[in-house]
Amino acid sequence: MTEPIKTDALIIGAGPCGLFAVFELGLLDMKAHLVDILDKIGGQCAELYPEKPIYDIPGLPYITGQGLTDALLEQIKPFGATFHLQEMVEKIEKIGDPEFRVSTDLGKVFECKVVVIGAGGGSFQPKRPPIPGIEAYEENSVFYAVRKMEQFRGKRILIVGGGDSALDWTLNLAPIASHLTLLHRRDQFRAAPDSVNKMMALVGKGKIDFVLGQVAALEGEGGRISKAVVKTNDGSDFHIACDALLPFFGLTMKLGPVASWGIEMKDGELIPVETASFETNVPGIFAIGDINWYPGKLKLILSGFHEAALMAQKAHRYVFPNKRLVFQYTTSSTSLQKKLKVK
Numbered sequence: 001m002t003e004p005i006k007t008d009a010l011i012i013g014a015g016p017c018g019l020f021a022v023f024e025l026g027l028l029d030m031k032a033h034l035v036d037i038l039d040k041i042g043g044q045c046a047e048l049y050p051e052k053p054i055y056d057i058p059g060l061p062y063i064t065g066q067g068l069t070d071a072l073l074e075q076i077k078p079f080g081a082t083f084h085l086q087e088m089v090e091k092i093e094k095i096g097d098p099e100f101r102v103s104t105d106l107g108k109v110f111e112c113k114v115v116v117i118g119a120g121g122g123s124f125q126p127k128r129p130p131i132p133g134i135e136a137y138e139e140n141s142v143f144y145a146v147r148k149m150e151q152f153r154g155k156r157i158l159i160v161g162g163g164d165s166a167l168d169w170t171l172n173l174a175p176i177a178s179h180l181t182l183l184h185r186r187d188q189f190r191a192a193p194d195s196v197n198k199m200m201a202l203v204g205k206g207k208i209d210f211v212l213g214q215v216a217a218l219e220g221e222g223g224r225i226s227k228a229v230v231k232t233n234d235g236s237d238f239h240i241a242c243d244a245l246l247p248f249f250g251l252t253m254k255l256g257p258v259a260s261w262g263i264e265m266k267d268g269e270l271i272p273v274e275t276a277s278f279e280t281n282v283p284g285i286f287a288i289g290d291i292n293w294y295p296g297k298l299k300l301i302l303s304g305f306h307e308a309a310l311m312a313q314k315a316h317r318y319v320f321p322n323k324r325l326v327f328q329y330t331t332s333s334t335s336l337q338k339k340l341k342v343k
């Protein structure tokens with residue numbers, strides 16, 4: 001087994017509520033690690049609406065999704081939380097009273113006193129393109145994310161899509177691929193214009209190919225692709241020889257493994273909590289933000305912030321069972337100000 005990473009709190013989800021949990025835990029001297037399946041921090045705010053305005057964060061009349069994420073990151077800086085991105089928490093095991101072992105799909109293991117589930121609407125998962133039999137090639141030669149670029153060195157790569165991920169990976173993988181083709185169904189892109197220009201420049205220099213069309217079928221054996229059958233917009237077919245297919249068709253939110261963690265669930269998708277500390281039916285496991293349920297719950301960021309503050313008070317009892325907790329204001333407490341590195 002991999003050497004476990006020991007921490008006071010393991011936070012599942014780096015959305016706004018997971019981020020603010022770092023702050024509330026940090027004020028009470030608890031260290032946190034965060035795991036998120038996305039390749040970026042900020043949950044829905046950063047993934048779904050980075051440029052949209054939010055008007056109901058107390059004290060901030062206007063802030064964008066990305067702006068709020070950046071501000072939260074600035075606010076939690078003093079507490080030095082560690083982020084583990086592009087990893088999905090798969091399993092939570094109880095190993096003490098309370099103490100937990102939490103494992104990710106990449107084999108990382110954490111041992112912690114408390115678990116804070118801030119998993120929102122669930123994990124963002126890639127949309128599977130409608131190609132018959134694609135499942136047989138997944139994880140072998142079809143990949144929905146690039147976790148290690150080296151894996152693609154010297155390979156014939158076919159990237160499909162017209163968004164930022166498709167274009168970014170086209171630009172990043174072009175120098176190490178033996179051959180790279182970008183396939184998109186039209187010649188307009190959702191990706192940043194600068195990336196599109198850079199991609200077109202590579203096409204102009206003959207370094208990569210850009211083809212209009214859609215993958216209709218895959219051919220290969222034992223999970224290894226040898227070619228993709230591409231249907232062009234005029235209805236004709238042709239083959240592209242490739243070793244790896246990377247479709248980037250966007251993300252969808254699925255609950256993912258949350259339901260298998262042995263915690264009581266409501267309607268199969270939300271985690272009921274009590275409202276004094278937002279603890280689940282398992283002592284030491286808390287749920288905050290969009291993932292939890294209690295009478296009157298509103299799926300608003302400000303609700304999750306309040307939940308994080310009360311969660312930290314109860315978590316303190318588990319992490320420091322012999323320490324008395326004294327309530328303090330950041331405005332007047334020099335000890336809190338030292339932790340915030342403003343004194």
Ligand SMILES: Cc1cc2nc3c(=O)[nH]c(=O)nc-3n(C[C@H](O)[C@H](O)[C@H](O)COP(=O)(O)OP(=O)(O)OC[C@H]3O[C@@H](n4cnc5c(N)ncnc54)[C@H](O)[C@@H]3O)c2cc1C
Nearest residue numbers: 013015016017036037043044089119120122123289290301
């Ligand atoms: C278009 C839009 C506009 C909105 N506008 C507003 C608004 O104006 N005001 C407002 O208050 N709210 C707004 N919301 C809602 C707000 O974004 C959510 O309430 C908020 O994001 C919830 O935060 P969270 O931290 O609970 O979860 P999320 O932001 O959903 O983050 C959860 C994170 O957990 C990760 N995760 C889940 N499962 C796992 C796992 N097993 N392993 C690892 N990681 C996992 C996910 O990848 C995700 O990044 C809006 C939402 C949308 C979609």
